[in-house]
Amino acid sequence: MDTGVVALIVCGVYLIATLVMGILPSFRVSKSVTGYVAADRSMNFLVLYFVLGASVFSSFAFLGAPGWAYSRGASAFYILAYGAIGMAPFYFFGPRARRLGERFGFVTQAELLTHRFDSRMVSVLLALVSVGAFIPYLTLQMKGAGYILSTISGGRVSEVMGAAITYSVVMIYVLWSGVLGVGWTNTFQGVFMLVIAWFLGLYLPFKLYGGVRPMFEQLAASEKADMLVVPGLLPDGEPWSWAGFSSAVVVSALGFCMWPHLFMKSYAAKSDRVLRLTVVMYPTFQLFLVPILLIGFSGVLAFPGVEPADTILPYLLTQLELSPLLIGLVCAGALAASMSSGDSILHAGASIGIRDGWAKVSPKPLSDRQEQWAIRGLVVALSAVAFYYAAFSQSSLVDLLLAAYGGVAQIFPLIFAAFYWPRATGKGALAALFGGLVANAIFLWMPELRPWPDVHEGIYGLAVNIPLLIGVSLLTPPDDPETVKAFTEA
Amino acid sequence: MRSGLSFFKPGTSAPARRRRWIFVAIWTMTAAMLMWPIYPRFAGIEPLILGLPLGLVWVIAAILIVFFALLWLYLGEDR
Numbered sequence: 001m002d003t004g005v006v007a008l009i010v011c012g013v014y015l016i017a018t019l020v021m022g023i024l025p026s027f028r029v030s031k032s033v034t035g036y037v038a039a040d041r042s043m044n045f046l047v048l049y050f051v052l053g054a055s056v057f058s059s060f061a062f063l064g065a066p067g068w069a070y071s072r073g074a075s076a077f078y079i080l081a082y083g084a085i086g087m088a089p090f091y092f093f094g095p096r097a098r099r100l101g102e103r104f105g106f107v108t109q110a111e112l113l114t115h116r117f118d119s120r121m122v123s124v125l126l127a128l129v130s131v132g133a134f135i136p137y138l139t140l141q142m143k144g145a146g147y148i149l150s151t152i153s154g155g156r157v158s159e160v161m162g163a164a165i166t167y168s169v170v171m172i173y174v175l176w177s178g179v180l181g182v183g184w185t186n187t188f189q190g191v192f193m194l195v196i197a198w199f200l201g202l203y204l205p206f207k208l209y210g211g212v213r214p215m216f217e218q219l220a221a222s223e224k225a226d227m228l229v230v231p232g233l234l235p236d237g238e239p240w241s242w243a244g245f246s247s248a249v250v251v252s253a254l255g256f257c258m259w260p261h262l263f264m265k266s267y268a269a270k271s272d273r274v275l276r277l278t279v280v281m282y283p284t285f286q287l288f289l290v291p292i293l294l295i296g297f298s299g300v301l302a303f304p305g306v307e308p309a310d311t312i313l314p315y316l317l318t319q320l321e322l323s324p325l326l327i328g329l330v331c332a333g334a335l336a337a338s339m340s341s342g343d344s345i346l347h348a349g350a351s352i353g354i355r356d357g358w359a360k361v362s363p364k365p366l367s368d369r370q371e372q373w374a375i376r377g378l379v380v381a382l383s384a385v386a387f388y389y390a391a392f393s394q395s396s397l398v399d400l401l402l403a404a405y406g407g408v409a410q411i412f413p414l415i416f417a418a419f420y421w422p423r424a425t426g427k428g429a430l431a432a433l434f435g436g437l438v439a440n441a442i443f444l445w446m447p448e449l450r451p452w453p454d455v456h457e458g459i460y461g462l463a464v465n466i467p468l469l470i471g472v473s474l475l476t477p478p479d480d481p482e483t484v485k486a487f488t489e490a
Numbered sequence: 491m492r493s494g495l496s497f498f499k500p501g502t503s504a505p506a507r508r509r510r511w512i513f514v515a516i517w518t519m520t521a522a523m524l525m526w527p528i529y530p531r532f533a534g535i536e537p538l539i540l541g542l543p544l545g546l547v548w549v550i551a552a553i554l555i556v557f558f559a560l561l562w563l564y565l566g567e568d569r
Contacts (some may be wrong), residue, residue, distance in 0.1 A: 012520070014552045060553065074533070074543070074545050076546060077546055079552070080546075080549040081524040081549050083553070084520065084524065084549065084552045084553040084556055085517065085520060085521045085524065085552070085556060088517050088560060089557055091560060091563070092510075092566075139551065143564070209512070211541065212540075212541040212542065213538060213540075213541030215541075216535070216538055216541060216542065216543055219537045220536070220538075220543070225535065228534060228535045228543050228545070229533055229534055229545065230529060230533035230545035230548075231533070242525075242529075242530060243526070245525075245526075245529075246524075246525035246526045246529075249524055249525055250525070253521070275565075276564050276566065279560065280560045280561050280564045281554065282554045283554070283557040284557075286553060287553065290546075290550065293546075323550065344555065355503070391539075420495050420497055421495055421497055422493075422496055423493040423494075430548040474493070488496045488499075489499045489500060490499065
């Protein structure tokens, strides 16, 4: 049988298995919003581990990261660097958020901040940032899925069709089961991704160079040796500066556990211990980026000049004489990466948009049932918008996504102050968030205004954010002592 | 109302506080390890360790340091 057909059949089987895994758990969770959004606060270690791990590793991990190593060399270590330090703050924030969630019924990040700072504007602003940051993220996942299916089928399935099929499956189980659907499928997808990544990352250097060490020895002796020296290269092939590398690590590390879809998973944890253990064990998941980078490096000398660089993994698959079954499994692994982030983002984006955005400006309070239906409606709407961009827009989404990191990092000072600084006030928080977001946006779109051109725009955002938080808070009367106490003593 | 920072809930024992501060110190050092001016000293290719370039081994080491520090903190928490 034709390689493409076998690979497509494997992917088809994988999609059906995911669909079944996604729908089954809906029979075990209550029909309330807490059930739909936070799994009745019942997730155990195994599920939470894969939900956190898999929602972080997306299409970017299977397509972007090898492409980055392939074209920009050591600059890809940045992805490992910010992950190394970015998750640890969640060890402290997560359990506090969980306890407060249980006490006050929060299921999103914005609800927590809105309660502490008594500000509807903070909530609406956070909802806008979240949904705004999620759309390019989701679009990237769809493009990745479409790309994989179209490559392995040799174009018989178009990219648009591939994205449509994959995300129909995602939409069905997200609509049906909410967060538990995400949890169970991510467990399945996570195991799958880990196995595939380690296998391929060790196999490709062995097949092409006789091992990992010979691969790097040959690279070090070649004219491309410079790319292996940190901080590597920029997309245009020029060396990346240390100011650029260091500031990008800071911004991404601070933004890391502030991503609303990640943060809100603290509410789904069964207990503080489960949540802490998940954060502790997270690096075991993260190290799977190492073989992923090896995949990219393995292409540098063997297959120079592949354009665009993000296609290096599928390109390698088509160039080497691999078994069609293996190709199918790798592609299913890449689909798993796309879907396991996509589902989490879709679910979080809709929950946040309704609960923190619409419900806060709607004149009438929503009933639990209305809210669930509104969330489901937004799941469909968000999918449609992202699909539109994936299918018809040529705008640079990677740029938008990187811009989103600078915006998301602006939430960090607010969360920190909510938990640890009793004197922080609602007006201070609002000024800080607004100022930080505006400064981030200005320096993103007008880089020529930056005092130090290499420094990441998120740093400038924080430089406006933090002084505003401190200054405005100290100039305004303290917030309600009871609320403050609930947070600082949680 | 206090205007300073308040990191612990009332009743947190002195050893528990100390352990957390030790962790924060380790974490801060690890973060510094991954940036200018420390990382540039370990950013080269040679020596290859377990077949991997030094700059990559350095980041993996940082991940492992944070992992073991967190594990130590976790195992010391009150049950």
